[in-house]
Amino acid sequence: MPSSTQLVNQDASWRQRSELESMADLPPALEKELQRLDAEFWVSSDKLKKIVSRFRGELERGLKEEGKSIPMNVSWVHSLPSGDEKGKILTVDLGGTNLRVCTVELHGSEPAKGEKYTLTQEEFKLPKDLKTSTAEKLWTHIAGKIGTFLSDQGLDKEYSKDKPMPLGFTFSYPATQDKIDHAVLQRWTKGFDIEGVEGHDAAAQLREQLEARDLPVKLICVINDTVGAMVASAYNDPETIIGTIFGTGCNAAYMAKIESIHKLDKANEQVKHNDSGHMAINCEYGAFDNGHHVLPRTKYDERIDKESPRPGQQTFEKMSAGLYLGEIFRLVLLELVEKGLIFQNQNAEKLKHPYSIDTKLLTQIEDDESPKFKKTRNMFEDTLNLQPEDYEIELSRRLAELIAVRGARLCACGVAAICSLEDIKKGHVAADGSVANKHPKFKKRWATALGEILDWDDEAKKEGKGPIIITSAEDGSGVGCAIIAAMELERRRKDKS
Numbered sequence: 218m219p220s221s222t223q224l225v226n227q228d229a230s231w232r233q234r235s236e237l238e239s240m241a242d243l244p245p246a247l248e249k250e251l252q253r254l255d256a257e258f259w260v261s262s263d264k265l266k267k268i269v270s271r272f273r274g275e276l277e278r279g280l281k282e283e284g285k286s287i288p289m290n291v292s293w294v295h296s297l298p299s300g301d302e303k304g305k306i307l308t309v310d311l312g313g314t315n316l317r318v319c320t321v322e323l324h325g326s327e328p329a330k331g332e333k334y335t336l337t338q339e340e341f342k343l344p345k346d347l348k349t350s351t352a353e354k355l356w357t358h359i360a361g362k363i364g365t366f367l368s369d370q371g372l373d374k375e376y377s378k379d380k381p382m383p384l385g386f387t388f389s390y391p392a393t394q395d396k397i398d399h400a401v402l403q404r405w406t407k408g409f410d411i412e413g414v415e416g417h418d419a420a421a422q423l424r425e426q427l428e429a430r431d432l433p434v435k436l437i438c439v440i441n442d443t444v445g446a447m448v449a450s451a452y453n454d455p456e457t458i459i460g461t462i463f464g465t466g467c468n469a470a471y472m473a474k475i476e477s478i479h480k481l482d483k484a485n486e487q488v489k490h491n492d493s494g495h496m497a498i499n500c501e502y503g504a505f506d507n508g509h510h511v512l513p514r515t516k517y518d519e520r521i522d523k524e525s526p527r528p529g530q531q532t533f534e535k536m537s538a539g540l541y542l543g544e545i546f547r548l549v550l551l552e553l554v555e556k557g558l559i560f561q562n563q564n565a566e567k568l569k570h571p572y573s574i575d576t577k578l579l580t581q582i583e584d585d586e587s588p589k590f591k592k593t594r595n596m597f598e599d600t601l602n603l604q605p606e607d608y609e610i611e612l613s614r615r616l617a618e619l620i621a622v623r624g625a626r627l628c629a630c631g632v633a634a635i636c637s638l639e640d641i642k643k644g645h646v647a648a649d650g651s652v653a654n655k656h657p658k659f660k661k662r663w664a665t666a667l668g669e670i671l672d673w674d675d676e677a678k679k680e681g682k683g684p685i686i687i688t689s690a691e692d693g694s695g696v697g698c699a700i701i702a703a704m705e706l707e708r709r710r711k712d713k714s
């Protein structure tokens with residue numbers, strides 16, 4: 218291993234890579250630290266290619282056998298929508314901070330007021346301690362909110378136990394599905410740690426609570442948010458090839474050829490009835506490189522992993538997803554404080570609190586164009602009770618950039634690996650999640666990195682110019698989930714007739 222000083226000397230262009238104009242000089246010791254950090258966080262084109270090659274291998278292994286590092290979960294979604302799907306569906310989405318319940322009316326080929334669907338929703342804040350509670354508390358809570366929504370919307374009068382409302386459930390965690398209305402949780406991700414769900418069928422646990430409340434609903438499907446994003450986007454945009462989330466967590470789904478899913482039992486009745494020759498695969502590639510072979514992990518990444526509820530899991534996600542970027546930023550700042558290089562003689566107590574810096578803050582720092590970076594100063598004051606000097610603002614801007622650029626470049630690797638595996642040369646990658654849609658530079662950085670990996674010319678590397686482009690996904694966990702439920706109901710109807 219070359220030392221970090223050697224790395225810096227090998228690549229003197231690091232400052233030119235930055236898109237930010239310098240607003241203050243850094244004291245020499247801090248400048249040196251920043252060079253070290255740049256060497257640790259920068260992922261070169263060559264490295265990206267190495268990552269993608271290993272990534273593709275792990276995706277392939279997941280298709281061959283169950284229980285591999287990247288699970289490549291079969292979703293039992295047999296095709297993309299035609300765009301004609303219709304129906305009125307209830308959906309529920311267990312997000313990281315909210316529980317969202319919706320009614321989605323799909324209008325298919327007969328849009329209502331120009332829209333292909335009508336959506337009514339209610340969002341309920343998840344109680345903070347639910348994330349670390351028990352199965353019983355989780356499902357009671359969810360069934361309770363579904364009940365509240367049904368009565369708020371008068372749906373409890375419209376539907377009955379004999380004529381139940383179809384329900385789709387977006388459960389965005391790795392789950393083994395033997396069929397579409399079944400989902401055995403492999404492991405919690407995104408900081409969830411609820412006892413009694415891992416290794417159990419989440420669909421059955423929810424169903425039990427729905428029945429206990431006598432709610433007039435029937436659970437039709439359990440889906441992942443990536444599959445939902447792909448399907449909802451394809452409903453409007455037939456060029457959609459992949460659905461992906463760059464948010465609190467990270468992951469993607471695509472339509473795999475049935476013959477490439479070697480682990481699938483071809484004698485299975487559901488496989489026999491598949492007439493598209495494809496199946497949506499929820500990759501769960503946040504788990505890429507759990508064996509630590511190729512990703513350039515820093516000591517900050519290692520610490521985040523060690524202190525997380527599931528050490529050793531979600532290695533890729535912990536370096537690239539929204540839940541962790543703010544935390545990486547915090548750990549670096551804290552280290553510099555401890556070295557006596559920043560915020561000397563100030564009380565940096567708040568900086569010691571894990572996850573006290575939201576990833577949103579990094580976006581705001583990079584985005585700040587206010588005079589004298591007043592917004593950044595205010596954020597430091599409000600969030601951390603710190604009053605930064607100019608050089609500390611300069612350092613924070615550079616650091617926010619380094620961390621976000623690394624995240625975006627890594628995110629391009631997963632998509633490039635799927636494209637290489639499926640030999641996809643063009644199409645739309647429908648992306649959702651706070652990092653994809655709220656960070657103003659994410660898409661541009663992602664596109665550049667994808668172009669570097671796939672050897673595109675400079676023009677194609679610009680956002681929206683390449684053959685594979687990133688688009689903003691339609692609402693996967695509401696509309697996508699409803700479309701999947703409607704497709705599944707139609708399949709069942711056809712199978713019966």
Ligand code: BGC
Pocket residue numbers: 388389390391406407441442443462464465466467468469501503534
């Ligand atoms: C979960 C995936 C999900 C992704 C984005 C990951 O932590 O394991 O199921 O798709 O986050 O929400």
